[in-house]
Amino acid sequence: xxxxxxxxxTGGHVYPALAISEEIKHRFPESKCIYxxxxxxxxEKILKNFPDIELRIIKSRGLPSNKFSxxxxxxxxxxxxxxxxxxxxxxxxxxxxxxxxxxxxxVPVFIAGKLLKCKLFIHEQNAVPGIANKMLGRIADSIxxxxxxxxxxxxxxxxxxxxxxxxxxxxxxxxxxxxxxFGISPEKKVIFIFGGSQGAKTINKVVVDSMTELLKLDNxxxxxxxxxxxxxxxxxxxxxxxxxxxxxxxxSIPGKYIIKDYFEPINEAYSAADLVVSRAGAGTxxxxxxxxxxxxLIPKSDLPGNHQTLNAKMVExxxxxxxxxxxxxxxxxxxNKELFIKSITxxxxxxxxxxxxxxxxxxxxxxxxxxxxxxxxxx
Numbered sequence: 001x002x003x004x005x006x007x008x009x010t011g012g013h014v015y016p017a018l019a020i021s022e023e024i025k026h027r028f029p030e031s032k033c034i035y036x037x038x039x040x041x042x043x044e045k046i047l048k049n050f051p052d053i054e055l056r057i058i059k060s061r062g063l064p065s066n067k068f069s070x071x072x073x074x075x076x077x078x079x080x081x082x083x084x085x086x087x088x089x090x091x092x093x094x095x096x097x098x099x100x101x102x103x104x105x106x107v108p109v110f111i112a113g114k115l116l117k118c119k120l121f122i123h124e125q126n127a128v129p130g131i132a133n134k135m136l137g138r139i140a141d142s143i144x145x146x147x148x149x150x151x152x153x154x155x156x157x158x159x160x161x162x163x164x165x166x167x168x169x170x171x172x173x174x175x176x177x178x179x180x181x182f183g184i185s186p187e188k189k190v191i192f193i194f195g196g197s198q199g200a201k202t203i204n205k206v207v208v209d210s211m212t213e214l215l216k217l218d219n220x221x222x223x224x225x226x227x228x229x230x231x232x233x234x235x236x237x238x239x240x241x242x243x244x245x246x247x248x249x250x251x252s253i254p255g256k257y258i259i260k261d262y263f264e265p266i267n268e269a270y271s272a273a274d275l276v277v278s279r280a281g282a283g284t285x286x287x288x289x290x291x292x293x294x295x296x297l298i299p300k301s302d303l304p305g306n307h308q309t310l311n312a313k314m315v316e317x318x319x320x321x322x323x324x325x326x327x328x329x330x331x332x333x334x335x336n337k338e339l340f341i342k343s344i345t346x347x348x349x350x351x352x353x354x355x356x357x358x359x360x361x362x363x364x365x366x367x368x369x370x371x372x373x374x375x376x377x378x379x
Contacts, residue, residue, distance in 0.1 A: 001028040001096055002033075003021075003032075004034050004035075004109065005036070005101075006099070006106045007102050007103045007105065009042060009104070010198055012282065013125075015283050016123055016125055016283060017099060017123075020123065033053050034089065035055050036105065038057065043055065045228070058105065060079070060104050061079075063104070082108030082109075083108040085108070086113070087116065097120070098121070102124065104131075107135070110140070114139050120140045120142075121141065121142050121143070123143075124143065124145045126308075127146075127147045127307050130307075137153070143158050143160070145162065174271070179221075181268065181272070182258050182268075182269075182272055184256075190220075190275075191221075192275075194224070198236070199229050199236035204226050208247065210341050214341065215249075219349075220348060224258065226240045226259065228261045241259070270287070270288075276296070277296045277344070280298070280299040280311045285314075288320070288321070289315065289320060289361045292359070293358065293361065295315070295320065296347070297311075298325075299325070300326070301326040318361070324340060
């Protein structure tokens with residue numbers, strides 16, 4: 001069996017694709033896979049750890065928010081180039097099925113796949129689908145969704161609830177040993193704070209603003225993933241390091257504060273963590289639920305359909321997490337520092353609360369790779 005994976009920009013699109021790939025490889029050991037992505041995005045870095053999956057790079061870019069601006073011209077040029085590149089890849093590889101997990105990279109791949117009459121499958125992770133998956137749902141042969149309410153966004157005859165595909169390789173290691181690998185005493189409580197593969201500017205800022213107070217807690221250590229986002233105005237890692245230095249904190253503090261752009265494999269940071277502070281993408285909340293890790297979720301406030309807030313509420317209602325909302329001042333989102341510190345200390349210093357939240361995480365686990373039996377993946 002030959003198949004194409006596509007979807008990217010963030011780990012939230014890449015990891016479910018890899019989970020599906022694991023299941024296909026389990027069912028069809030001789031199968032071959034190509035992953036089509038974009039240069040410089042999460043898929044390029046993550047797939048370095050998956051040498052059996054060949055990565056091909058194409059041109060693609062997101063639809064501009066103002067569709068009537070001049071930015072629409074480079075969008076269409078990129079779409080045409082990306083579609084031609086995808087067409088040539090597919091024509092040579094001859095896959096049985098194309099599997100897309102969202103993100104604008106999947107658009108030219110699916111257009112080329114439709115032209116070549118390939119079987120097209122979409123997986124939508126979030127409660128509210130993004131623009132790419134909404135559009136591609138019209139030409140897909142079948143669609144799998146994580147949440148029941150997501151079915152309303154797609155053609156009824158094509159869509160089924162399959163849950164979220166969590167990687168079988170996503171397992172926890174021994175907690176004490178994991179803490180020691182980070183140079184942290186096993187007796188200390190550990191918070192793992194991250195904003196996804198690209199990071200979250202508001203989370204990085206509130207961590208910096210709160211660091212002096214958090215470092216005063218003797219029994220607490222912090223693992224901080226800033227993300228890898230970088231453009232001409234903001235570099236997640238370098239700007240966070242710079243802001244920390246202004247507060248007298250120079251990079252990592254052995255046994256107390258560990259900072260990197262991204263932790264890969266993320267299992268190691270998850271294994272050391274007693275509490276996670278993160279965004280509320282479907283991938284993150286399902287991983288945390290499957291691993292039974294309590295969380296403070298900070299949904300991104302300006303996303304289509306407010307889907308991260310809807311994701312987070314499902315976990316909060318189960319008792320596995322609490323939500324901190326982003327506020328807005330002068331059109332700029334921010335996180336209340338006092339609420340951030342208060343929320344962390346109330347949970348991390350209370351073993352009973354941590355244990356209770358961990359048990360409640362079970363309510364929203366789903367081994368969706370097995371549930372994909374309801375979807376025709378070919379073979």
